[in-house]
Amino acid sequence: MTTESQLRKAALALPEVEEGTHFGMTAFTVRGKGFASVTKDGRVQLHLPDAEAEAAESAHPSGERLVRRGTPIGFRVPLADIDGKDLNALVRAAWFCRAPKKLAAELAAADAGNKPENSDLPDAIGKPATRALLGAGLTTLARVATCTEDELLALHGVGPKAVRILGESLAQQGMSLR
Known part of the structure; x- marks a missing residue:
């Protein structure tokens, strides 16, 4: 139910x-x-x-x-x-x-864990977290910065380690989570 x-x-x-x-x-x-x-x-x-x-x-x-x-x-x-x-x-x-076909193709690629060319997501977050972020349309660190830690942790595949690595990568670029 x-x-x-x-x-x-x-x-x-x-x-x-x-x-x-x-x-x-x-x-x-x-x-x-x-x-x-x-x-x-x-x-x-x-x-x-x-x-x-x-x-x-x-x-x-x-x-x-x-x-x-x-x-x-x-x-x-x-x-x-x-x-x-x-x-x-x-x-x-x-x-x-x-x-739209292009958007559907992007999600299908994300499901496969294939990052788009313009993605700057760190490889160290792992495949499950990468798939989860890409599947949610979070293809760049700038897009990840629009989220809170709780929103990221709510994505299936994103755990505390991935959030820590994302936070460190954002800090290196002068950004942070919302």
Whole structure:
């Protein structure tokens, strides 16, 4: 069983996601394109490609296809009927479906731990921390400096050692965490 706060955490962990409302529902967008929302009765709606929506429907019998004007556009399921791991995977798939191709490619590269050319993140933080930072859109030390220590530690893969190394690297460049 998941909650709206878990949905919020999963969605907002992805790059360039904004939270707002759409027809009175909590909704999440990437560069203005909606990819996930929650109805007032606690159902999560996800924009998914047809094959992924079909797979989600098979895995979650209480869910249903989301159809707009006769065209399938995704999947809807009660939040209470889906576990956190499945929800995270579906939210991520919906984000990839709606995100601009370049931004999606950047996240895919980040998932693989490949730093972009302009990244000055220190190698000493380790692969898991690098993947977590890149996945959150924190590709440079300047972007890392906009975060607090607690925000960094909340990222899966970033631990105290990585935060210490990042703090030292920021200090060498005359910056610090927020």
